[in-house]
Amino acid sequence: MTTATPSAPTNKLGFTKQDYVGSKSTLCAGCGHDSITAQIINAAFESNIEGHRVTKYSGIGCSSKTPAYFINQGWGFNSVHGRMPSIATGASLANRQLINIGVSGDGDSMSIGMGQFVHAVRRNIPMIYIIEDNGVYGLTKGQFSATADKGSFLKTGAKNELPPIDPCTLAIELGCGFVARCFSGNPKQMNTILKAAFAYEGTVVLDIISPCVTFNNHDASTRSYKHVKDHDFPLHDLGFIQYSEVEDVDIAAGETEVVTFPDGSKVAIKAIHEHYDPTDRFGAMKAIHESMEKGEFLTGLLYINPIQPPLPQVLNLVDEPLASLGEDMLKPSAAELDKIMQSLM
Amino acid sequence: MTTATPSAPTNKLGFTKQDYVGSKSTLCAGCGHDSITAQIINAAFESNIEGHRVTKYSGIGCSSKTPAYFINQGWGFNSVHGRMPSIATGASLANRQLINIGVSGDGDSMSIGMGQFVHAVRRNIPMIYIIEDNGVYGLTKGQFSATADKGSFLKTGAKNELPPIDPCTLAIELGCGFVARCFSGNPKQMNTILKAAFAYEGTVVLDIISPCVTFNNHDASTRSYKHVKDHDFPLHDLGFIQYSEVEDVDIAAGETEVVTFPDGSKVAIKAIHEHYDPTDRFGAMKAIHESMEKGEFLTGLLYINPIQPPLPQVLNLVDEPLASLGEDMLKPSAAELDKIMQSLM
Amino acid sequence: MTASLAAPSPTQGAKTRINDFSIQVATVNGSGSQTANTVLLRAIFQMGVFVSGKNLFPSNIAGLPTWFTIRASAKGYVARKASNEMLILMNPETAKEDIAKADVGALVIYDEPLQLDKLRSDLAYIPVPFQKLVTASCPEPKLHKLVKNMIYVGVASRLLGIDMEEVKKAIAKQLKGKTKAIELNQNACVAGYDWAMENLPDQDHVKVVRDNKTQGLIIVDGNEACALGALFAGVTVVGWYPITPASSLVETFIEYADEYRKDPKTGKSTVAIVQMEDELASAGVVLAAGWAGARSMTSTAGPGVSLMSEFIGLGYYVEAPGVFFNVARTGPSTGLPTRTQQSDVELCAKCSHGDTQHINLYPGNMEECFQFSYDAFDLAERFQTPIFVVTDLDLGMQNWSSKPFAYPAKPYDRGKVLNQQQLAEAKDWGRYKDVDGDGICYRSLPGTPGGKGAYFTRGSGHNEYAQYSEKPEDYVAIVDRLKRKYETAKTHVPAPVFRNLGSDKGILAFGSSDPAVIEAQDVLAEAGLKTDYLRLRALPFTAEVDAFVQEKQVVYVVEQNRDGQMANLFRETYPALATKFKSVLHYNGYAIDAKCIVDQINAFEQK
Amino acid sequence: MTASLAAPSPTQGAKTRINDFSIQVATVNGSGSQTANTVLLRAIFQMGVFVSGKNLFPSNIAGLPTWFTIRASAKGYVARKASNEMLILMNPETAKEDIAKADVGALVIYDEPLQLDKLRSDLAYIPVPFQKLVTASCPEPKLHKLVKNMIYVGVASRLLGIDMEEVKKAIAKQLKGKTKAIELNQNACVAGYDWAMENLPDQDHVKVVRDNKTQGLIIVDGNEACALGALFAGVTVVGWYPITPASSLVETFIEYADEYRKDPKTGKSTVAIVQMEDELASAGVVLAAGWAGARSMTSTAGPGVSLMSEFIGLGYYVEAPGVFFNVARTGPSTGLPTRTQQSDVELCAKCSHGDTQHINLYPGNMEECFQFSYDAFDLAERFQTPIFVVTDLDLGMQNWSSKPFAYPAKPYDRGKVLNQQQLAEAKDWGRYKDVDGDGICYRSLPGTPGGKGAYFTRGSGHNEYAQYSEKPEDYVAIVDRLKRKYETAKTHVPAPVFRNLGSDKGILAFGSSDPAVIEAQDVLAEAGLKTDYLRLRALPFTAEVDAFVQEKQVVYVVEQNRDGQMANLFRETYPALATKFKSVLHYNGYAIDAKCIVDQINAFEQK
Numbered sequence A, B: 001m002t003t004a005t006p007s008a009p010t011n012k013l014g015f016t017k018q019d020y021v022g023s024k025s026t027l028c029a030g031c032g033h034d035s036i037t038a039q040i041i042n043a044a045f046e047s048n049i050e051g052h053r054v055t056k057y058s059g060i061g062c063s064s065k066t067p068a069y070f071i072n073q074g075w076g077f078n079s080v081h082g083r084m085p086s087i088a089t090g091a092s093l094a095n096r097q098l099i100n101i102g103v104s105g106d107g108d109s110m111s112i113g114m115g116q117f118v119h120a121v122r123r124n125i126p127m128i129y130i131i132e133d134n135g136v137y138g139l140t141k142g143q144f145s146a147t148a149d150k151g152s153f154l155k156t157g158a159k160n161e162l163p164p165i166d167p168c169t170l171a172i173e174l175g176c177g178f179v180a181r182c183f184s185g186n187p188k189q190m191n192t193i194l195k196a197a198f199a200y201e202g203t204v205v206l207d208i209i210s211p212c213v214t215f216n217n218h219d220a221s222t223r224s225y226k227h228v229k230d231h232d233f234p235l236h237d238l239g240f241i242q243y244s245e246v247e248d249v250d251i252a253a254g255e256t257e258v259v260t261f262p263d264g265s266k267v268a269i270k271a272i273h274e275h276y277d278p279t280d281r282f283g284a285m286k287a288i289h290e291s292m293e294k295g296e297f298l299t300g301l302l303y304i305n306p307i308q309p310p311l312p313q314v315l316n317l318v319d320e321p322l323a324s325l326g327e328d329m330l331k332p333s334a335a336e337l338d339k340i341m342q343s344l345m
Numbered sequence C, D: 001m002t003a004s005l006a007a008p009s010p011t012q013g014a015k016t017r018i019n020d021f022s023i024q025v026a027t028v029n030g031s032g033s034q035t036a037n038t039v040l041l042r043a044i045f046q047m048g049v050f051v052s053g054k055n056l057f058p059s060n061i062a063g064l065p066t067w068f069t070i071r072a073s074a075k076g077y078v079a080r081k082a083s084n085e086m087l088i089l090m091n092p093e094t095a096k097e098d099i100a101k102a103d104v105g106a107l108v109i110y111d112e113p114l115q116l117d118k119l120r121s122d123l124a125y126i127p128v129p130f131q132k133l134v135t136a137s138c139p140e141p142k143l144h145k146l147v148k149n150m151i152y153v154g155v156a157s158r159l160l161g162i163d164m165e166e167v168k169k170a171i172a173k174q175l176k177g178k179t180k181a182i183e184l185n186q187n188a189c190v191a192g193y194d195w196a197m198e199n200l201p202d203q204d205h206v207k208v209v210r211d212n213k214t215q216g217l218i219i220v221d222g223n224e225a226c227a228l229g230a231l232f233a234g235v236t237v238v239g240w241y242p243i244t245p246a247s248s249l250v251e252t253f254i255e256y257a258d259e260y261r262k263d264p265k266t267g268k269s270t271v272a273i274v275q276m277e278d279e280l281a282s283a284g285v286v287l288a289a290g291w292a293g294a295r296s297m298t299s300t301a302g303p304g305v306s307l308m309s310e311f312i313g314l315g316y317y318v319e320a321p322g323v324f325f326n327v328a329r330t331g332p333s334t335g336l337p338t339r340t341q342q343s344d345v346e347l348c349a350k351c352s353h354g355d356t357q358h359i360n361l362y363p364g365n366m367e368e369c370f371q372f373s374y375d376a377f378d379l380a381e382r383f384q385t386p387i388f389v390v391t392d393l394d395l396g397m398q399n400w401s402s403k404p405f406a407y408p409a410k411p412y413d414r415g416k417v418l419n420q421q422q423l424a425e426a427k428d429w430g431r432y433k434d435v436d437g438d439g440i441c442y443r444s445l446p447g448t449p450g451g452k453g454a455y456f457t458r459g460s461g462h463n464e465y466a467q468y469s470e471k472p473e474d475y476v477a478i479v480d481r482l483k484r485k486y487e488t489a490k491t492h493v494p495a496p497v498f499r500n501l502g503s504d505k506g507i508l509a510f511g512s513s514d515p516a517v518i519e520a521q522d523v524l525a526e527a528g529l530k531t532d533y534l535r536l537r538a539l540p541f542t543a544e545v546d547a548f549v550q551e552k553q554v555v556y557v558v559e560q561n562r563d564g565q566m567a568n569l570f571r572e573t574y575p576a577l578a579t580k581f582k583s584v585l586h587y588n589g590y591a592i593d594a595k596c597i598v599d600q601i602n603a604f605e606q607k
């Protein structure tokens, strides 16, 4: 069952953490997405997830490559750009015993994939829907995505003049029952929330701020951006400096921490306060929006209210996976065909 | 200029109301969409709109046919299903002097067209975006749309188990600066709001509850639906009874009126209270959601806050229509080509 | 009134057309005339006469002109016939034009106030006081509009000599169980019949005479037949989006699933049916469900296929099964959504960017709609690829008589799927390894326990072990194998069927063109031109197709599109024979008729 | 160290390859090697030698293997060459494999610690102590990684005999204006050069000798050339969505527009560029902007074209202009996004459901990328239809030398647009009336004052007056006219170009295959097989194409896809000649090379 050293700690299923890893990442060194991968591995291990029941879906993007980097015992489906939700829908209906993890990017989900995002949430597909949110299109070399902050700059100097779409408030508006935001540099919080997500039945929307060290400076303050620009060595065309991983932070409830990346960019991360009520829908929306206007990312479990049953339940499907039903369960009898033919005569 | 009788009243431009009509409607008699068409004609006439500057865009559906039924002096583009917003985007950029009216259905905009709806709002395309909202797909014979109320029934007896998407709260969440809801049976309110919409610069999202007399019973109360079903003559396959138009109502501020359609279905329409503050974003969202949970449709100007400039302004386009710029403005000189070639040597 | 029938008619003295005529009914849609027309059709059918119906309806819901054509044919010809012997004109808006287009000598039943009898002198007019009759026969004024149509059924039945008992039975059949409706409609019908009996002389232009041709046959449309095929094939996941003329395929399936796809023990459903937000999402559901081991399908039309293009290419390249019904309509773009065409041939054959080739099934009648729909799920799982079942509006939405469907006893072919034990025993398994040399690899299903068989599916470059690869040799190995797989399909898809009259001149057609071709063959043969007819039933072309095109001197490729799309596929597949293929085309949105085929073949022959 | 060069090498004594060799550099992407490689290429170019570069990069951002090939050719052959005379191996991950694939006798420059010299004895090894050199030459440790690559430029320059001044100039050119970067890179380069001078003996395997072939030429990639074409064509609305390899087309356009498309008076922009949410939305923007009178465009690749399919059909049927660049990559599905292919031929020719035919332009070099992009806007407005300009990753993203572009003096052709006055004077104007008999109708633009010319555009059935119609005759009239319009295009699209050596054997190719075909022609001719070569530049086929395929005995259709897609179009267009077309294919994702063409043609000839 386990290929690691016999002394490695195992979980209740007898698996070591090594049993939850995937192939080697091909992302840039220091990419926030890799930190998320690490926490998915940890949370799955700690939550005693049966690897073979895990299915991993994604669209296209750097983020969408990551399902190859965790839980090799599960099946993966890296599909087409923006259509991960429909892939998750089809597979989760075919086999309701699967544990569905969807990984997408802000471009993948908030631009081309907006329609599918909205409708997956509406249908309450049983899945953890992770948006690895860096405000840019990493894989196509750094164009703005729809979550880019208004007024933020690209490396090329281009300025984003459009307001961002927030996946979290949007999900709450759409009636999602589990909405959280994390920061890839805060593994502790991510771990807790991922474990909660594994325990949840319907759609979990998890927006994880995950800086693209190569293309997005993602500055809260223009000053700091200028600083970088003025003081840094101008890079080669495609060249960049291999950043070491951002140092992990652990932000106490209610506190704000300004995290600086090696390239000098800064993001303000605020953990929700202990008194924050994640069951108050409009209170949550207001707090998140207001926080965002201050240039902060409110993180934590933002909203929870599991009112809507997940889709397989709404459809009143049999308990066995549809995929494994035999011909006896599926094919009506000759007599039944006869009856139908009679009715058409 | 006017083809009507010389005695017909004219507006400031010298046009009669007849100058704002279109071709004959081919919708079902009594369709709510026709009442909207009538009010667009009235509001354009009363707002002294120059017909030749009007462009009308739509997707596919009964609702999307209606641009053929008003303002014949304007150009129309009945495009493909769910893609009206991108058509409006392209044309409004090509010629920023156009007055853009987009007409769509709840299926056209909230299902297949969700992505384009969201992004048109985000970009603040200068247009009146009308959703003729009947909760069903009229043109394809009555399947549920994404705005169908949870628990509502189709004629076939099928029940909708999914929660509705509300175009209004969604638009507010997305930062739309002018969001209103009307009811096709309340022409007075519709007229006022349409005139305000003509005066607005960015995207106006106008959700107009517009009952489909043929396919949607759209009951607030199950009892009333049952009543119809039990007491009514079972109709032929495709047959239905030609309903006369729903009687017009005029609902005073803060009041709720239950409107009954000829087929017995009922909809509760509530006009917003005089003290309602349409500039309070989260208050508005809360009020609308709460109202909806009570089975009411809150109507009126729900939210207004024109903070974001419309797209042509964001792009800092020249004032003249791009479409009419001459070669002199567009083609760089031979010397400039030479300079570019030098830089590539 | 009797005057009109007595009026000089050029057909007087002509031979009575017994069980061999067409009736065209012009009404307004949404007026319930579809029911009346179906009753009339069914009554003729019950008289034992071959009959077919074509509904020519507009792309709106109510208030626009609609025509319904009923063709009775003792010889069993069921194609559209361009000429009509009887007209029933209920729509004031089109009546004049309808009269103008009428064939000389036609009987014209019309609503009296329309006063059409002055328009032409070479028609036989039968004005009917519908309003008077309807008022007398129906107590509820709000139902007059609907019931009015039943009156013409009564009048026509009397004129044609249809037994009133058959008409009443047909009404009861049509309105299954709705007692009050049945009674009201039957009353109206009788009122028309009685009025005609009293007020009209007999006519000898067209007649129905009882026959025994339809004993044991069913009446069904192609969408229902396909839905039944899918039902018996055990489809378990359906992702769909409404579009004319494909919606009723899934909608009919939903009705049957309600009855036949509930677990008897728990009452729970053994099929997941989800109306998706669009066709892209439907395609995603189908492919992912197929990937996860379900039998999955969707149903759409041209615009939907265009939208699914990207996903279809994914399905082809990652090798995910799924059944895609394309009930084709008149393109391009929205085109004529309520008219028929076969103009997605090349699209479905090669849908998506890059090099792609798809298995297509082309049923040509109701039994095949049923059987091929059944087979499509086997093929999808066997070949691990998207399968297109291509019908069209004519097959899908029109009424066709058919032999009852044979029970598909053949057990499901679930294809090359390794279970837990097989995976445990497999040596060096690779998802994309061609172990058997047929281009088809062994797959595993998500959720299989045992710790073996998990793999990563991707639309990007991959090697035999499903690992990411950009190596040229890995890429070429995969796409060459896919080509081999397509070769293998030649021995698995339905072979063509033949109707050979003994000739070296071939006709090649597919799908809904079949009845028109058969009739055309007979007409040509009567005039001395014998032909052999191959009805193509699938892509890729099988050995039988090879042999036919090799041996014929000329092959007339009959199809319902402008560009000769199937002929194109033949020209590129058989370059050495390319000059043999002559296109016989029909693409105005109406169902193809025999005459247009005969005329075009004659024109070629005279060259 | 000197030892390795002295090692027995099978090429010793062989003739020195002067200005005729390939160098392959293996690095890791994101390491700045692209800059180093371009400097090396540019330095050779500045030495007056024809040179071309191919970057073989992975579909990720950083950390994966990348190869860059530089070919110098005195004869001007710029196609990829399968064999390399010099290797520069910087990537430990691929070094062993690179050595295994190396051509006998190749010079191998590598990072000393890799210890590759034990692997094969038939190569000439040049280990370089990069780490030592980099530490000595660059004070900032965090820049070592980048600067390391410049060192191999220095070493190679010394070995090849490239003038160091040219290298320094090339660095300055590449890093325009970034003083500190220029200095650092030049220092590193010199360090490599000096080290080689001191430590390596001279070699006589490959040499660069100053020539004068590149005087006055530019270096550019196809995406930039297309962007410039669009700039000069006066594009006013751009709706786009990023996708490899098409993104840089619009991104380069944005840079130029920043400078050249601001109203000098107001500083405001004369072009609207919007990054849309996806390709469907981009297509909508393009068509609507074209409809409203703008010159509009987008740039995409295969997956984007698939997604745009529905909209392309709308554009065809409603007759809205728009320019669609397809910078093709290796399909199907996501395929190999950073590799080249010509596999969207049939898709672009007939994109969308229903009967559709599109004008396609196939530029084959940088000047044509510029000129055809310019012309595409004229064609779009003249023919009121979507125009595809099809290039590929090889043309679009690789470095090509070219003559400077000629100024496109020809004034814009804005097509048949009626202004206010013309509309006032027009008698019985109908949007879809074929007044001139060429299939092209007169249109009016939204916003035109005067109360005339407004019409309703719809993707559903319409008549000549743009009114809704489901009438069969109206439908047929429109689609037949569209076919006529496509015929008209034959005299408007670019004619093919020829390179005839005087033969009845034809080669037919298009786009990026051009250099490989030219080289293949020469190789074949040297071996005694003369060929005539037609380079196709557009669909539909023009009269010159007709004549060529008529007169040749055989036509080798060279293309970069698996299924011979262009050959298919020829077989269906010229059924009488179908057997003439023989497919010469290359589809592994690498740019096509002459050898594969020569080999396949020889194989056919020997049959």
Ligand SMILES: Cc1ncc(C[n+]2csc(CCOP(=O)(O)OP(=O)(O)O)c2C)c(N)n1
Pocket: A060, A061, A062, A063, A064, A080, A081, A104, A105, A106, A107, A108, A109, A132, A134, A136, A137, A138, A139, A140, A145, A212, D241, D242, D243, D244, D279, D303, D304, D307
């Ligand atoms: C249909 C289609 N259009 C465009 C692309 C090109 N593309 C690849 S990834 C990507 C954006 C990815 O951005 P995001 O989802 O934010 O992922 P990230 O790389 O930032 O993690 C795009 C546009 C594509 N693969 N498919």
Ligand SMILES: Cc1ncc(C[n+]2csc(CCOP(=O)(O)OP(=O)(O)O)c2C)c(N)n1
Pocket: B060, B061, B062, B063, B064, B081, B104, B105, B106, B107, B108, B109, B132, B134, B136, B137, B138, B139, B140, B145, B212, C241, C242, C243, C244, C279, C303, C304, C307
């Ligand atoms: C791509 C595509 N898919 C499906 C259809 C079929 N279709 C036509 S109208 C329509 C729904 C219209 O619903 P809605 O927008 O609510 O308009 P309504 O008829 O209710 O006014 C659909 C699905 C289509 N025309 N195109």
Ligand code: SF4
Pocket: A026, A027, A028, A030, A031, A032, A033, A062, A063, A134, A138, A139, A211, A212, A213, A214, A215, D061, D062
């Ligand atoms: S480009 Fe950005 S998002 Fe992509 S792998 Fe590199 S750091 Fe991560």
Ligand code: SF4
Pocket: B026, B027, B028, B030, B031, B032, B033, B062, B063, B134, B138, B139, B211, B212, B213, B214, B215, C061, C062
């Ligand atoms: S079907 Fe419904 S939405 Fe369509 S025209 Fe009729 S009433 Fe209106």
Ligand SMILES: [Mg+2]
Pocket: A061, A105, A106, A107, A132, A133, A134, A135, A136, A137, A138, A145
């Ligand atoms: Mg991103």
Ligand SMILES: [Mg+2]
Pocket: B061, B105, B106, B107, B132, B133, B134, B135, B136, B137, B138, B145
């Ligand atoms: Mg609707």
